[in-house]
Amino acid sequence: MDLTITQEGVFFADPVWDALARDPDGALWEVWGGCPSGRPVYAAELQPDRQQTAMESLSCAGCKRPASRSKLGMLWVLPVLDYGEVTVWEGVRTVIPPMCEDCANEAKRRCPRLRKGWVELRVREAELIGVRGTLYPRPGSGEEPDSAALVLYGSADLPFVVGRGLVRELTNVTLVATGATVS
Ligand SMILES: [Zn+2]
Numbered sequence: 001m002d003l004t005i006t007q008e009g010v011f012f013a014d015p016v017w018d019a020l021a022r023d024p025d026g027a028l029w030e031v032w033g034g035c036p037s038g039r040p041v042y043a044a045e046l047q048p049d050r051q052q053t054a055m056e057s058l059s060c061a062g063c064k065r066p067a068s069r070s071k072l073g074m075l076w077v078l079p080v081l082d083y084g085e086v087t088v089w090e091g092v093r094t095v096i097p098p099m100c101e102d103c104a105n106e107a108k109r110r111c112p113r114l115r116k117g118w119v120e121l122r123v124r125e126a127e128l129i130g131v132r133g134t135l136y137p138r139p140g141s142g143e144e145p146d147s148a149a150l151v152l153y154g155s156a157d158l159p160f161v162v163g164r165g166l167v168r169e170l171t172n173v174t175l176v177a178t179g180a181t182v183s
Contacts, residue, residue, distance in 0.1 A: 010028055028163065048165065058074065062102075073174065093129065126168040
C-alpha cells in the first residue's frame with residue numbers, strides 16, 4: 001500500500017483504501033491482508049481491525065465475547081515484559097484488550113508472550129487515550145518513521161500516524177495475581 005505524506009498528514013495513495021482505513025477520529029490504520037489466525041490470543045499482535053473492535057467495545061481479545069467484569073472491574077492480563085520495570089500498574093497504557101475468564105486462564109497457561117511473567121488486573125476505568133502505530137515525519141524534516149509511537153488523541157501528530165492499535169489507560173487498578181507461563 002503506497003503512502004503519501006504531505007504537510008496535512010499521511011494518506012494512502014488509493015483514496016478508496018484511505019477512506020476504508022480511516023477511523024472516525026481521522027487516524028489512518030494499517031490494512032493487513034489475509035484471514036485472522038485461528039487463535040489470536042497467542043499471536044504476537046492482534047490484527048489491527050480485530051484489536052480496534054475488541055478495544056473499542058471492550059470485548060475479549062480471545063473470543064470476542066464480553067470481557068469479564070466483577071466488583072473490582074474488568075479483567076486484564078498483561079505481559080510483564082512489555083512494561084519493563086513497571087511495578088505500579090495504576091495508569092498503565094496498553095494496546096491489549098481485556099479478556100473473559102476462560103481466555104485469560106488459557107492465555108496464562110499457553111501464551112508465549114506471557115512466559116516471562118504476567119499480571120492479572122481488575123480495572124475500573126480504561127479510557128481510550130490514543131493510537132499506537134507508525135508515526136511518519138513531516139515532509140522535509142529528514143527524520144525516520146517511528147514504528148512504535150504512541151500518539152494521543154488531540155495531538156498534532158495524529159494525522160501522521162498509521163495505527164496498529166487503540167490504546168487505553170488503565171486506572172483504578174487492582175493487582176489480582178502474578179505468575180509466569182510454564183513452558
Ligand atoms: Zn474470551
